[in-house]
Amino acid sequence: MIGGRRPLQGRKLGDRRVRVERPHSAYFRYTGRNQLVAKAAASVPATPAGRLVARIKAVALGRPLHSDEEAGERLSKKKALAIFSSDAISSSAYATEEIVLAFILVGAGGLAIGLALPVAIAIAVLLGVVAFSYRQVCIAYPTGGGSYSVSKENFGRLASLVAASALLIDYNLTAAVSTSSAVEQIASAFPALSDARVWIGVAALGLITLANLRGVREAGNIFAVPTYLFLFSALAMIAIGAYRILVLGEGNQPPPPEVVEATRVTAENVGIFILLRAFASGAVALTGTEAIATGVPAFQPPEPRNASRTLMTMAGILAVLFIGITYLATNFAIYPIEEPKQTVIAQVARTVYGDNVAFYAFQGFTALLLFLAANTSFAAFPRLAAVLAEDGFFPRQFSFRGDRLAFSMGIILLGIVAASLVVAAGGKTHALIPLYAVGVFIDFTISQAGMIRHWLRTREPGWRYRLAVNAVGCVATGVVAVVVTTVKFADGAWLVVVLIPILVALMLFVRREYDAQAAELHVRDDLVIAGPQRDERVIVPVNGINRAVIQAVIFGRSVADDVRAVFVTTDREEGDALRERWERQIPSVPLVIVESPYRALVGPVLAYLDVLDQAWPPDRPAPVTIVVLPEYVARHWWDRLLYNQTARRLKAALLGREHTVVADVPYRRTS
Amino acid sequence: MPEQHRPTFTRALLALNGGSSDAAVVRLVGELARPTRAALIGVHVVEIDWTLPLDSDVAGASEDAQRILDVAEGVAEESKQSLETVLLQARDVGAAIVDEAIERGVDLVVVGLPYRKRFGGDFAIGRTIPYVLKNAPCAVWVVRDPMPEEAS
Secondary structure: OEOOEEEEEOOOOOOEEEEEOOHHHHOEEEEEOOEEEEOHHHHOOOOHHHHHHHHHHHHHHOOOOOHHHOOOOOEOHHHHHHHHHHHHHHHHHOHHHHHHHHHHHOOOHHHHHHHHHHHHHHHHHHHHHHHHHHHHHHHHOOOOOOHHHHHHHHHOHHHHHHHHHHHHHHHHHHHHHHHHHHHHHHHHHOHHHHHHHHHHHHHHHHHHHHHHHOOOOOOOHHHHHHHHHHHHHHHHHHHHHHHHHHOOOOOOOOOOHHHHHHHHHHHHHHOHHHHHHHHHHHHHHHOOOOHHHHOHHHEOOOHHHHHHHHHHHHHHHHHHHHHHHHHHHHHOOOOOEOOOOEOHHHHHHHHHHOOOHHHHHHHHHHHHHHHHHHHHHHHHHHHHHHHHHHOOOOOHHHHOOOOOOOOHHHHHHHHHHHHHHHHHOOOOHHHHHHHHHHHHHHHHHHHHHHHHHHHHHHOOOOHHHHHHHHHHHHHHHHHHHHHHHHHOHHHHHHHHHHHHHHHHHHHHHHHHHHHHHHHHHOOOOOOOOOOOOOOEEEEEEEOOOOHHHHHHHHHHHHHOOEEEEEEEEOOHHHHHHHHHHHHHHOOOOOEEEEEOOOOOOHHHHHHHHHHHHHHOOOOOOOOEEEEEEEEEEOOOHHHHHOOOHHHHHHHHHHOOOOOEEEEEEEEEOOO | OOHHHOOOOOEEEEEOOOOOHHHHHHHHHHHHHOOOOOEEEEEEEEEOOOOOOOOOOOOOOOHHHHHHHHHHHHHHHHOOOOEEEEEEEEOOHHHHHHHHHHHHOOOEEEEEEOOEEOOOOOEEOOOHHHHHHHHOOOEEEEEEOOOOOOOO
């Protein structure tokens, strides 16, 4: 074979052909002139250690996916309802409990029997207002109307960053709250697990993180099933429970007279505050309502109509579930039990279904749905972080997709933060709820205000009516945001109020840094780049004469004419001996010997470079100084500790020095 | 196509000329090869004229020649098939295809044919396809491009 060409003889004497080697074909594919696409083999690490890591990663996360393998499935209304509604519908599993707890914690547990249902109905009305307002978002933003994009378009940077910060906090809390609640449902069915709630939650989040790093698709059928299983079993539970209350006359046990009296006294003392507190706690039922408006492009055409219908259906279902569960809980006089954990919904299910398979199945479906709700954050948070990174408000690595096309950085960050929240809250959903609703309602309000601005700006047909709908939504959610923040402030809402401005400031800081970098690196479009304008000189720090040094000196000579070697020594005689040998063996390159009586090695080299700069004629532009470092390449990872330590220190010291380039010339051992 | 009428082969050589028929040839044969997991070999032959030595560095340095095979490989991958690619230099394209087919023991050669007319209006089939049809020991399929609208 000559130069990759192998001559071959054909059947006939004159029929010769040459087979041409294609060395690039294993790693690249030509797609156009001077245009190559890398194949998977080009990404395989070259070192054995790297290959081992890649193999472990492939086992844990799956093989790397091609960019074209990203799924772009359009969802039917039925499937979209299940996928986008899991977060919202799952909140019916803990919203009733939060209302009841709000009464209990101020010593008015008895009031819950009479007032929890009206509070739930008021929240359902608010849900209707919010859903109706978000219906307008689906119509106005067929490309997806997340509150970040709506506020960015209508209000500009600051408001959109506030919305983004609130969303980022919400996604973390959705993951933490849903996981905690899911574990509480499991613990309610199996009380023996009650003490291990935190670690089960952390393990579950670990698994969800891993599944998302593997590139799990939220559009898969597997995600639609738990929502419908929960939905049908919850609706059946409400129907059976309502039949037993209304037809068979079960429940409705009046509380003992002393409880009624205590409640009356407490209610008189605390009054409206209890109701507001209960309302603020139960308002977590609204979390996740905006998910459909954000995901309009995933619907089958006509996208806005299908999305808005699905949104209204979801709101209707959520209202029925929430009011139904609250109705059963109050009529069966159910209160949450902390030790061992028994959630309200679990007790309702046990009361209705009895302690049998149906109850355990219902608890399983509820836990599954809640884990699924946590998973929706793992899709949304990294995507928002990627959008923010593309806009320059987040570090750029958040916009890079990993081997499995997932935004790995965002997924890992969410996994860590959500797990930390679960640990900090001791696995108790109730401890996280005060933080949860604040961001949600700030987000709703900004989004609805953005829509008001949108209608005023575009004045599309029917804009007055649409503006009125969004104005009602904006006012209602704004008032609730203030109420929730006020009544939950001491319980932890203050943390969100403090965190949002910090996140906004951080994002503005990141953007300012990127802007400054871009301005510094900007090259005018009309500029034609000329050749090198500065003189170049090469400095080779040496430790004697050896193959690595010679290779570095030869490289230096190929780069510039002005090459000098520098030898820093503590021993004058050693220096003299080297000079004698150097002048004999490498006469064309001057050797500068720097004696260092204080035994420093790096400092004298830097000082010598400074002296050279000062000696440069001031009327000429400063030269580019190329410091060529001979580097001995270690064969093993442990070898690295033995070699190149001085070179490494020198390299670190030269980092950022003006007009200085550091070049490593590796010498590889052949034996 | 009903299963009983589906042609079977175990190894097919696809002669690629860089024309519009290449993608169609790869897709068609890829589709038919899937059930039997037949091996596919894409061959592009660069014709070397007599002014140059046969082993001169022509095809290896030609991005166009490389691209023809790379694009075909990409089309095969889209159809979830793997395509081994071979780049040849020869004085005669037909002879090189037949010789490569024999050496690799293929049981099918597929060649694409652009619809071209000679000066004067007659359909031009060229030299390569008649040679392959006459000399290839295995089955040969010719996939002709559709007739351009002005010609039809």
